[in-house]
Amino acid sequence: MSHDKTLNKGAFGVSGTGDTSGYGGLVKSNAKPGSSERPFGSYFDEVADELERAFPEFNDAIEKVIVDRDELTLHVKAAHLFETATKLRDTQTLRFEQCMGVSGAHYPEEKNRELHAIYHLLSMTHNRRIRIEVSIPDANPHLPSLVEVWAGCNWNERETFDMFGIIFDGHPALTRILMPDDWPGHPQRKDYPLGGIDVEYKGAVVPPPSDRREYQ
Amino acid sequence: MMQDPYASTRETTEGTVYSVTGGDWDSVVTEIGATKEERVVVNMGPQHPSTHGVLRLILELEGETVTETRCGIGYLHTGIEKNCEYRNWTQGVTFVTRMDYLAPLFNEAAYCLGVEKLLGITNDVTERASVIRVLMMELNRISSHMVALGTGALELGALSPMIFAFRERELVLDIFEMVSGLRMNMAYIRPGGVAQDLPEHATSKIRETIKELRINFKDNAKLLIGNTIWLKRTKDIGILDLAGCTTLGITGPVLRATGMPWDLRKTQPYCGYENYDFDVITAETSDVYGRFLIRMNELEQSLRIIEQACDKLDVLEGQPVMVSDKKIAWPSQLTLGGDGIGNSLDHIREIMGTSMESLIHHFKLVTEGFRVPAGQVYSAVESPRGELGVHLISDGGTRPYRVHFRDPSFNNLQSTAAMCEGSQIADIVGAVASIDPVMGGVDR
Numbered sequence: 001m002s003h004d005k006t007l008n009k010g011a012f013g014v015s016g017t018g019d020t021s022g023y024g025g026l027v028k029s030n031a032k033p034g035s036s037e038r039p040f041g042s043y044f045d046e047v048a049d050e051l052e053r054a055f056p057e058f059n060d061a062i063e064k065v066i067v068d069r070d071e072l073t074l075h076v077k078a079a080h081l082f083e084t085a086t087k088l089r090d091t092q093t094l095r096f097e098q099c100m101g102v103s104g105a106h107y108p109e110e111k112n113r114e115l116h117a118i119y120h121l122l123s124m125t126h127n128r129r130i131r132i133e134v135s136i137p138d139a140n141p142h143l144p145s146l147v148e149v150w151a152g153c154n155w156n157e158r159e160t161f162d163m164f165g166i167i168f169d170g171h172p173a174l175t176r177i178l179m180p181d182d183w184p185g186h187p188q189r190k191d192y193p194l195g196g197i198d199v200e201y202k203g204a205v206v207p208p209p210s211d212r213r214e215y216q
Numbered sequence: 217m218m219q220d221p222y223a224s225t226r227e228t229t230e231g232t233v234y235s236v237t238g239g240d241w242d243s244v245v246t247e248i249g250a251t252k253e254e255r256v257v258v259n260m261g262p263q264h265p266s267t268h269g270v271l272r273l274i275l276e277l278e279g280e281t282v283t284e285t286r287c288g289i290g291y292l293h294t295g296i297e298k299n300c301e302y303r304n305w306t307q308g309v310t311f312v313t314r315m316d317y318l319a320p321l322f323n324e325a326a327y328c329l330g331v332e333k334l335l336g337i338t339n340d341v342t343e344r345a346s347v348i349r350v351l352m353m354e355l356n357r358i359s360s361h362m363v364a365l366g367t368g369a370l371e372l373g374a375l376s377p378m379i380f381a382f383r384e385r386e387l388v389l390d391i392f393e394m395v396s397g398l399r400m401n402m403a404y405i406r407p408g409g410v411a412q413d414l415p416e417h418a419t420s421k422i423r424e425t426i427k428e429l430r431i432n433f434k435d436n437a438k439l440l441i442g443n444t445i446w447l448k449r450t451k452d453i454g455i456l457d458l459a460g461c462t463t464l465g466i467t468g469p470v471l472r473a474t475g476m477p478w479d480l481r482k483t484q485p486y487c488g489y490e491n492y493d494f495d496v497i498t499a500e501t502s503d504v505y506g507r508f509l510i511r512m513n514e515l516e517q518s519l520r521i522i523e524q525a526c527d528k529l530d531v532l533e534g535q536p537v538m539v540s541d542k543k544i545a546w547p548s549q550l551t552l553g554g555d556g557i558g559n560s561l562d563h564i565r566e567i568m569g570t571s572m573e574s575l576i577h578h579f580k581l582v583t584e585g586f587r588v589p590a591g592q593v594y595s596a597v598e599s600p601r602g603e604l605g606v607h608l609i610s611d612g613g614t615r616p617y618r619v620h621f622r623d624p625s626f627n628n629l630q631s632t633a634a635m636c637e638g639s640q641i642a643d644i645v646g647a648v649a650s651i652d653p654v655m656g657g658v659d660r
Contacts (some may be wrong), residue, residue, distance in 0.1 A: 032590045032611075068591050069333055097462045100596075101622035102535075103607045120594050120605060120622065124476075127483055131594060152465030155630050178290040178659055187298055188618075194302055 035064035035075075043128055044072040047094065054091040054099045055084065081134050082144040088121060088132075091151055096121040096130065099146065102156035104164035106189045107135075114138035115166050119146070119153075136166070145171035163188035230257075239412055252277055258641075262291045266371040266645045267565075269655035273632070273644065282644060285636045287629055291556040292659040300619040304585025305331050308616060312401040315621055316657030317400060318363050321356040322599040323621070323657075329486055330595035330608040331407040332586050337539055339527075343528075344535035345409035346487045351422070351525040352395065352404065353597070354518040358429070360600035361434055361511045361518075365436060368508070368649035372449050378551035380435045387425050387432075394418060401582035408545050409538035419526040426519050433515055441512065448503040450516075454635040454647030456500050465627045466635065468602025469514075470651060473499045480598035492521045504650040511600075511652075543586045543596075547578045585614040601625050623657040 039045050041052050044067055051074075052058040061080030066073040088096045100120040108114055113135035121130050136143060145168035146153045157168040158177040165186035168174055176183060185192055194208055225234050230251065234244050248256060272288030296315055300308045312327045313320040332338045366381025389399040395414055396402035404411050417628040420590040440446045456466065458474040471478055480495040481489040499506030538545040548563030567575040590612040596605040602624030609618040628651045635647040 069336070069593050071593060073592070098465050100465055100603060100605055101607070101616075101620070101627070103620035103622070105609055105618050118592075118607065120607065122603075124483075125476055129484075129594070131592075150465065151463040152627055152630060155626065159626075176290075178293040180290070187295065194298060 033066055033068035036067040040065065040067045040072065042070065042072075043126075044130075047072065047128065047130060050091060050093040051084075051087060054094070055082070055087045071129070071131060073133050075133050075135070078134050078136050078143055081132075082146065082149070084132065085119070085146050085149045088130075093126075094123040096123045096128075098122040098124060099153055099156075101151035102146075102153055102160050104160040104166060104188060106164055106191075108138075108190050110135070112137040112139075115141050117143055117160060117162055117164075117166055120132065139167050145169060145174075147171055160184065162214050165189070257281075262288065264647075268367065268371065268648055269651055271279050271629075271648070271653065271655055273648070275641065275644070277641065280640050280642075282639055282641055285633045285644065287632050289626075289629070289655070289658050292655045294660065296619065296660050298620050300616050302615065304614050305407055305588055305616060308619065309406055310401075312619070312621065313401045313403050314656065315532060315660050316599065316604070316625065316654045316656050318360045318622060319356055319599050319601070319604075319657075321349075321352045321405060322597055322604050324403065325353055325487065326595055326597045326599075326604045326621075327405045327608075327619075328405050329597065330593050330606040331588065331635055333593045333595055334591060334608060334610050335407070335544065335586075336589070337408065337541070337544065340539045340541070341409055342535050342537060342539070343488070344413075344532040345537045346581075347525050347528045347532060348410050348414065348537060349405055349487050350489065350492070350566075351522055352392070352410075353528070354521045354525070355391055357518045357600045358515055359385045359392075361515060362388070363513055364600070364649075364652040365440075365508070367554045368646075368652070369440065369446075371645050371649050374440070374446065377439050378437050380432065380439070384429055384432050384436075387429060390535070391418075391422055394421065404536075406546075408541070409536070412550070414529065419529050422522065422526055426522060429515075430519060433512075437512060440508070447505065449643075449646055450508055450650075451501070451503060451595075451641045453504045453639070454650055455502050456631050456635050460631065461632050464631050466602070466631055468598075468600070468624050468628065469507045469510045469531055470628055470631065471602065472497065472510050474502045475500045477619050480596055480603060481619045484596070486595070492524050494520050504646045507650040536621075543581060547574075547581050587612060587614050588616075596622075599624055601654070602628060603659075619659055621657075623660065625651075625653040625655070625657040626660075629653045629658055 040048065046122050047067060051203065057080060060210050061077055061084055063075040063077055068073070074084075098121070100122050103118045103120070105116040105118060106114060107116065115138055116133055116135045119132045121132065123129070134143060143166055145157055147157065148170070154172065155177060157171055158174060160166050161168060162176045162179050163186055175181065179187065193211070225232055225247070228411050232246070232251075236244050256277045258275045258277055259272060260275055261267040262270040267273060271522070272291070272292035274288060275282050276284035296311045300311050303311065309324050309327060314322045315323050329338070332341060336517045362381040362385040366378040369377035392402060393399050395418060396404040396411065456470060456474070458476055460466070461471045461474055467478065475498050477496045477498050480486070482496050493617045494517045497517060548560040550558035550560050567578050588610040590610050592607065592609040594605055594607050596603050598604075603622070604624055605622035607620040607622065608616060611617040621647070631651065632648060636644045639647070
């Protein structure tokens with residue numbers, strides 16, 4: 001299907017280079033930033049140290065640490081999410097007292113880690129920001145709800161459920177929030193077509209954007 | 217008697233459901249009065265003049281007292297985030313500017329700062345472009361606060377402040393029109409800078425407007441500050457303390473009304489805000505009146521920033537407003553032609569007449585767009601309503617892999633229940649107005 005972004009084909013359906021302008025060959029790196037080694041720089045070392053001190057299961061819970069573009073991402077295992085979040089909020093030296101939002105992402109090509117939930121944390125006490133990311137399999141899309149840690153996660157988790165189908169266990173009322181209650185499917189997933197209706201004008205048909213030619 | 221299809225009643229498992237539209241309240245009140253039921257659930261909205269947009273409030277009432285409040289949202293969901301995944305990075309600006317439609321420039325700025333961070337060109341953005349961004353954002357803060365104050369007062373029954381507020385907003389929109397050609401949804405801020413430079417004599421025109429605004433602002437201040445009726449409707453209403461704000465992720469005037477001086481322009485400056493002299497306005501009362509005062513006083517702070525921005529712009533005259541990398545900037549610099557359409561004759565002459573390579577590059581850049589290295593960023597700006605955060609994920613392609621907006625209205629609206637439960641119905645209107653949710657941003 002043409003809206004499947006994983007195909008990554010060239011302009012106008014060209015495969016291989018097909019590019020005669022030289023433009024497409026200039027920058028072509030799909031590599032995601034890999035995990036980082038210490039020292040992380042900035043305040044990130046301190047955050048990692050303090051979390052490690054407060055959290056005995058740190059090495060077990062944190063899959064990897066990525067420092068990229070001056071931002072710290074902690075990849076946390078789903079089973080340890082609730083505990084990690086509680087420690088991040090409660091530890092005096094960390095104090096991430098606000099969760100700014102929960103954002104989902106769908107990577108169909110990552111087997112058994114298709115769905116990601118990304119939490120943006122803010123510490124007003126120390127004026128710091130970090131991000132925690134959890135990945136779970138599409139076949140079993142369950143995560144512990146963090147509403148008990150940050151009440152503001154309530155609507156954010158509902159939105160992520162609505163858009164990606166991640167089920168937050170322990171959420172007080174996990175219902176759709178933006179789409180109608182009886183809506184089928186989860187629209188922000190990559191395999192969900194953009195939709196739209198054909199526009200006919202003098203015999204020409206304009207397909208919905210998700211079916212138009214792909215540039216990647 | 218003939219059954220009125222718009223004022224029908226039907227029995228459900230939860231009790232009798234009354235449909236009420238317009239002027240048939242009397243009959244419903246009589247009917248409810250006759251029953252023994254004390255508890256009534258009322259749907260306020262989504263089409264209601266006092267809910268600040270298509271917001272549906274579900275109220276459980278005991279007499280006039282609200283025992284439970286829930287919000288129903290999603291009536292303005294337009295799927296902008298999904299749509300962005302099918303357009304290139306520059307086209308995304310045109311989409312996101314329509315989210316929070318009262319603060320379009322903040323959406324654009326937050327998005328563009330994110331794209332620039334992904335590209336690693338944050339420091340390449342020229343000073344002039346950053347100053348223009350600040351200037352436009354602060355003007356936008358004024359126009360947005362004007363709507364918040366005007367409609368907020370209107371919803372509480374005060375008509376004159378709305379007239380004044382929209383008069384002031386009009387002056388600001390005139391500047392937007394002069395600079396970008398559009399009054400709303402202008403897609404003026406682009407990744408790498410801004411779409412075009414200010415027109416000639418723009419700063420002197422803006423300075424004149426500032427003078428006018430400063431005088432005009434006094435009208436609303438005189439009408440509302442200290443007004444007995446206004447005080448009775450807003451003081452000690454819709455209280456949310458610092459602990460509540462923290463756990464609910466509340467930012468902006470609602471947070472600052474608890475006395476917390478948290479303003480991203482000061483705490484985590486972007487676009488060079490650290491070079492401007494202004495104060496963070498706070499209040500100690502945590503109520504609707506405190507939030508109202510904060511918005512009133514932020515107007516003056518925005519004017520101060522705009523004045524400083526104008527001074528800087530006069531010094532930076534002639535500096536480019538876009539990064540020099542022609543892959544990120546539009547290949548041609550369009551100017552307004554005699555036919556009223558943006559055009560660049562020199563560029564057309566080059567691509568059509570002299571350089572085949574330029575033509576190919578133009579075509580590829582305009583149809584495909586530029587590639588953005590893979591990774592994710594979160595960039596945040598202080599919008600009139602609080603922290604507007606943008607989470608961007610790139611897979612290395614010419615279009616975003618994922619765009620997520622953390623809209624302050626969305627998070628702030630969650631506090632409705634905490635603010636309203638236990639209060640009177642009439643006070644809900646004031647409390648919601650003080651959050652100043654913009655449903656375009658909430659639902660995206």
